[in-house]
Amino acid sequence: MKTINTSCLHRIAATGKAKAVIKIKNLVLFLLPALLLGCTQTDSLHSPEHSQPDFYGKNNATGTQVSQQSSALHVFATAKQCEQYQDFAAPEHYITGEPIKLTDNQPASFPTINGQTSLSGLSPGDMLSVSLENGEGFNGNYVVSSQGLLTIPLLAPINVMGLPSNIVAEKISIALIKGEIFKASTANVSVQVLNWSEIEVSVSGAVFNPGRVLINDPRPTSKLEQVTDAFGDYSTKRLLSEALRASGGVRPDAKLDQVILIRKGWRIETDMTGILTGAPVKDYPLIAGDRIIVPTTGCFQSNLVRPSQITPKGFRVFMSNLIDSAGSNSNAAIGNFSSSMPYGTRLLQSAISANCVGGKQWTNAPRKVVLVSVNPLTQQTQVIERSIEELVRNPNREAINPYLMPNDAVACYDSDVTNLRDVAGTIADIILPLTLL
Structure with a gap:
């Protein structure tokens, strides 16, 4: 019998292990990249x-097809099922192709005063200067209360909310005559607005941040003293355009030629496209409690994106x-x-x-x-x-x-x-x- 060289067998086994390790490495090199790439x-x-x-x-x-929402009718959830409250306090959509019905018997336009539609009225916090001849004790500066009332000595509080200054002067004159304080021939009252205050209005519809906004920045004390001495005031921060800007701005789907302004149950529509095109715009002054609605067209309008x-x-x-x-x-x-x-x-x-x-x-x-x-x-x-x-x-x-x-x-x-x-x-x-x- 031939003898077997054990050292040779060890070398053959070692060579076999080395080849097996090489095969495993090659398999790993092939499978690992494929696995990582696949994942x-x-x-x-x-x-x-x-x-x-x-x-x-x-x-x-x-x-985009959207449904016109209405204000939520329920505040407190009384049932375990909450599906009916999913749209509670959700932003509202107002579609241009459907009539907007907010309340029953909604007037289509604002009332007229002396044959003219006047939208410039007083709000709580406005400062007035009241003066009349030989009116010591009545002349002075007054601030409209939070309820919209003007309180003058010896007279009952006068509701001036939303009224222009000339109508307020007439109401004060009538109150003085009825109180037998002045005769009709001498009760000539003059009212000047010294400072327009900040007001809160509501904006809904096609704006980025619908809700209640505060417009008209307060003046510094030094500036307010100068305005008071001048007997008159003008503010560019109490306009309809300022309310739209304060609500985040109109969205690209807004229908700007049909912006709706609602005041005390009355409503009026205005075209605001001139702000973008350069055409004349009727930018109405606002009073506290006004509501603005911007309907949506449902379509993206690239000309509004600037x-x-x-x-x-x-x-x-x-x-x-x-x-x-x-x-x-x-x-x-x-x-x-x-x-x-x-x-x-x-x-x-x-x-x-x-x-x-x-x-x-x-x-x-x-x-x-x-x-x-x-x-x-x-x-x-x-x-x-x-x-x-x-x-x-x-x-x-x-x-x-x-x-x-x-x-x-x-x-x-x-x-x-x-x-x-x-x-x-x-x-x-x-x-x-x-x-x-």
């Missing part, structure tokens, strides 16, 4: 949800352009989460502002940007994804490069080349320990 591409190739073509900001669309007296001059946009996950909040700059943008900014401009565009063309051109926006008509959160190269090559197509709205969010993702480079680095970090076996 990453599963999500990256998936289309974002709510990417329907009727994205708010697409021009020349057919319009800074103006009744649209936002700027707004904030949330941006993210992180290449790698940050190790801490301070490194991620969590405190600086938003950026200010002028109204009329498009997605491409915000992508440039977030440093998503530029750099190495071959590696950065295939980058992607995601826009998260809330449709103000449907209150639905919509997400769209665009290629940076697609944005650069088609900047004038609204469907590809939409306008940004207040509080939108923009996030950037790296290109496939950069992703592959990082995947290769991850694979190298995993395989390196294996090579040491």
Whole structure:
């Protein structure tokens, strides 16, 4: 019998183990990249949800179907089922194609005083100067109370809410005559407005922030003293346009030629498009308690997306352009989460502002940007994804490069080349320990 060399057998076994280790390494080198690429591409190739073509900001669309809401009738929930309270205190829509019925027997226009429609009236907090000949004890400066009353010595409180100064003078004169304080021939009263105060009005409909707003900034004490000495006052902050601006500005779907002003049950419609076109505008003065309604057309109007007296001059946009996950909040700059943008900014401009565009063309051109926006008509959160190269090559197509709205969010993702480079680095970090076996 031939003897077997044991050292040779050990070498053969060692060689077999080495080949097996090499085969395992090759298998890992092949399967690991495929596994990582498959996992990453599963999500990256998936289309974002709510990417329907009727994205708010697409021009020349057919319009969004909305239902006209009314004020909630119930305040306290008495049942366990809460479906009936889902729309409680929700922003209201007023559609142009349907009549707006707020109360029964709603007058279609304001009442007239001496044959003229007067909308300039007094509100609580307004300061008046009352003077009449030989009227010591009555002459002086008066402030309208919170109930809209004017209190003059020896006279019962006079309701002056919403009245112009000439009508207030007539009411004071009549009160003096009825009180047998002055004769009709001598009760010549003069009333001047010394200071228009701040007032609260309600704005609803196609504005970004519907609700009650406070308009007309208070004057400094030094300025108020000068105005009081001048016997007269004028304010540009108590107008209809100021109320629209204070409510966040009108939305792009607003019907500006049918803005409705409601006062004490009376209503009037006015055309505010001249603020954007340069045509004459009847900008009505407001009093406390007025209500403004801006109907919606249901359609996006790109001509309204620019800074103006009744649209936002700027707004904030949330941006993210992180290449790698940050190790801490301070490194991620969590405190600086938003950026200010002028109204009329498009997605491409915000992508440039977030440093998503530029750099190495071959590696950065295939980058992607995601826009998260809330449709103000449907209150639905919509997400769209665009290629940076697609944005650069088609900047004038609204469907590809939409306008940004207040509080939108923009996030950037790296290109496939950069992703592959990082995947290769991850694979190298995993395989390196294996090579040491």
